[in-house]
Amino acid sequence: MGVEIEEVARTIKRPDLVQMYYYLRLTRTLEDRITALYRQGRIVGGVYTSNGMEAVAVGYASALEPDDIIAPYHRDMGAFLVRGITPGEVVAQYLGKRTGPTKGKDGNVHIGDLKRGIIGFVSHLADNYPVATGAALSFRLRGEPRVVVTNTGDGGTSRGDFHEAMNFASVRKLPVVFFCNNNQYAYSTPLNLQMAIPNVVDRAKAYAIPGEIVDGNDVAAVHLAAKRAVQRARSGEGPTFIECKTMRMHGHSEHDSAKYVPRELLEEWKKRDPILKAEQWLTRLGYGDETLFREVEERVKKEVEAGVEFAEQSPLPEGPEVLDGVFAD
């Protein structure tokens, strides 16, 4: 599950790790800011954060080429940002503004944008698994060396669509990488009431898909596992399943205080915070120190504030716009 410093030093260059650290910070700061807006009553819908799990999305998204595609789930804010969605667009989406990626048609993390290689998420968990498989199928049909990465939570792996997609992708050796964010709880349901197996990765065995367990709080570990899987997919060897062990540090959404989670468990995971962990790597590798950390912190704060300002000044859609876009021309 863990990675050795030699491997990280050999495979991740300084600018890449610094950039991953920047996206971890940007994700945390942006989502914290959105949570604060929610508590001030300035957001109309729900808020779903990736607090404590930022390393998964940042790790896999930064392992991709620009032509590749992601089909994320609702705790993948870091992947949206790596793909070029701006903090301003994210806040605009949360506020239902016309400048959000769905122009007010959908809210919060339901962000999709094919120009930036993002397949939009639907609330029905694991629905993106078959869709990602289909995108991978199109690359296989056209002989394009492109890869698709999709993600869902541990709860989502109980859905039929999860299994249907894994089976199909494996039978046809499609260039798709299946991620699972095992964050211990599906809403309030703990893992042991979700499945009778200790590790989600065991589910991949039934489909002859190679599986791997990764420390989901370690951006370097996630990134390296994603790189290997993406390489495997690109070279025609088929899908890989990667289970990221992590912990959801907030409720399912901000209206959920998550009282069902033992406090000691949260305290334990807090010590393994992904941002802290990335700082440890940067320090140990000699890539950066406190000065760098403060610089990045200041930079993302400014970017997030600019984003909030952009979003708040953006117009709301007009009511009749509800009628637009049901069909494509």
Added chain:
Amino acid sequence: MTTTAQAQREVTYLEAIREALDEEMARDERVFLLGEDIGPYGGAFRITEGFQDKYGDWRVLDTPLSESGIVGAAIGAAMMGMRPVVEMQFADFISCAFDQITEVGAKNHYRWGAAVPMVIRAPFGGGVHGGPFHSECPEGWFFHSPGLKLVAPSTPYDAKGLLKAAIRDNNPVIYFEHKFLYRRIKAVLPTEDYVVPIGTADVKRPGRDISVITYGAMVHVALEAAESLTQEGLDLEVVDLRSLIPLDKQTIFESVKKTSKAIVLHEDNKTGGVGAEVAALLAEECFDCLDGPILRIAAPDTPVPFSTPLEEFFLPKAGDVVAAARKLAAY
């Protein structure tokens, strides 16, 4: 120039579907087929027989038994620029893919602008002793879901032209092909490429007295009724909707404004079906010109039964249309 022999060739409804698929696959390499048993076996109804030899096993893709996975995959491929055509084997099994169709395929364009140019071929309808799971008319389930186009051809000409239009459309289209018609009706088709535009109804038989608004296999039931009523001096107009969404309201309204009387006929269960919507639209838009109640003829609100006398009772028949027409004529 085509020879007379070519121009005169007669094809069945099933062959018309096969021709549309073949021609679209030859015309556009983005078009590919996926579904259960469609490869060497040629599909449950042998519509794709020989296709895999011609187009290879990636463009005619035999899939695992996995309707939601298949439709989800088609959605993903469609968003990436392909033109997938899914075969649902029996329309009944579409229930397994309901979530992907209504929640993903139907909504992606509205939510974030991603077009999903996908066709789902759904062999539907009864009269073939298929029982509760091989005879359903599930169009009503989707009629209520914005973002989908629904078509249901009744003739070989429409079957071919609507399938071509569906494949070329940039939206998810569910193509309800009626199993009862597969080998029972034939027509001479044009040799040149043509499409039947989605969203256009067709007056299959002009008439002055009563409009029968229908689609699918029931078009033939309506035509049979119309034929028998000529002896009584009653002249039925048969409007074939062809497209359920978008619905060609103009053609429906024009017909009813002309005849002043309307029968709405479909094979699906009565409650909450397409016919209920048509009747409500007529009540809203054509009330002033109606000379009698809008009558609905549909299957009872039961699952499709298996045994012959039960299925006979279940399916609407020409006699039902005749009786309704006589009742309306008295107003």
